[in-house]
């Protein structure tokens with residue numbers, strides 16, 4: 506994949522692994538600074554059931570946490586655990602001073618009300634940014650814990666494009682975990698934002714107007730070169746496992762091979778947004794620790810919260 510991008514003029518490969526390594530190095534420095542004040546951030550990860558893919562993600566999160574010096578606490582509950590058992594565990598973790606961040610791996614088994622569990626998490630420990638307090642705060646432009654995947658996409662965009670003001674960003678997909686918070690963050694960065702979804706009429710034509718495309722639909726290779734304006738910057742959030750030529754492989758929501766010929770820059774899958782999601786989870790854990798200590802986010806070298814509206818932003 507990287508070999509291909511080197512032979513084509515124009516499209517730059519946005520290296521999510523390298524960007525994630527940089528974020529993790531920053532987080533490591535922040536953790537050292539906190540440890541000098543006798544504070545070690547702690548992250549609790551809760552996994553209900555035996556989904557093998559979820560086990561891999563949880564293992565990766567715990568590994569990254571340990572690499573940057575964050576304490577990790579893993580809780581595995583059986584697939585048939587009751588909703589009350591999960592709620593009780595969340596309540597216990599809310600009280601636990603050693604735990605600064607709580608992540609309940611989604612999806613939960615069908616008999617458990619996901620919303621009820623997410624709402625039970627103390628908003629200041631909500632490192633996924635899924636509690637309505639944080640969702641609402643993000644929409645209002647308050648400094649809150651922002652969802653990791655959209656926050657990771659914003660970091661990649663800022664690194665590659667600099668100032669995003671006035672750019673037309675098209676978000677394909679309207680999920681609560683990616684599409685909607687992504688739109689909110691792009692708006693805060695002064696983009697014009699269009700959100701496309703399954704009912705959109707002329708989606709490809711609308712998408713062709715975009716300077717920035719964020720693909721988060723969960724449909725393998727749906728967005729090809731015909732969806733893109735030449736020179737667009739493409740962020741592919743999709744992680745789809747497909748069978749091809751008798752083997753299993755990961756592909757994005759973007760048809761990489763065609764898109765790379767038109768785009769100015771594009772993220773690969775794997776090695777794009779995925780590693781950034783985990784890096785931003787570590788960053789949010791540090792931010793959550795600061796919030797709980799009553800320390801301003803700029804206590805450390807970099808502020809880690811979603812940006813508050815700048816002076817120039819009005820209601821217009």
Ligand SMILES: Nc1nc(=O)c2c([nH]1)NC[C@@H]1CN(c3ccc(C(=O)N[C@@H](CCC(=O)O)C(=O)O)cc3)C=[N+]21
Nearest residue numbers: 562608609610611612633775776777778779780782783
């Ligand atoms: N409460 C909650 N928060 C989450 O953030 C959350 C969740 N539930 N449930 C599951 C999804 C999935 N997810 C991924 C994170 C990183 C990679 C990642 O790093 N992927 C690698 C490839 C990994 C591989 O090879 O399988 C990459 O894209 O390069 C993938 C998927 C977080 N999720």
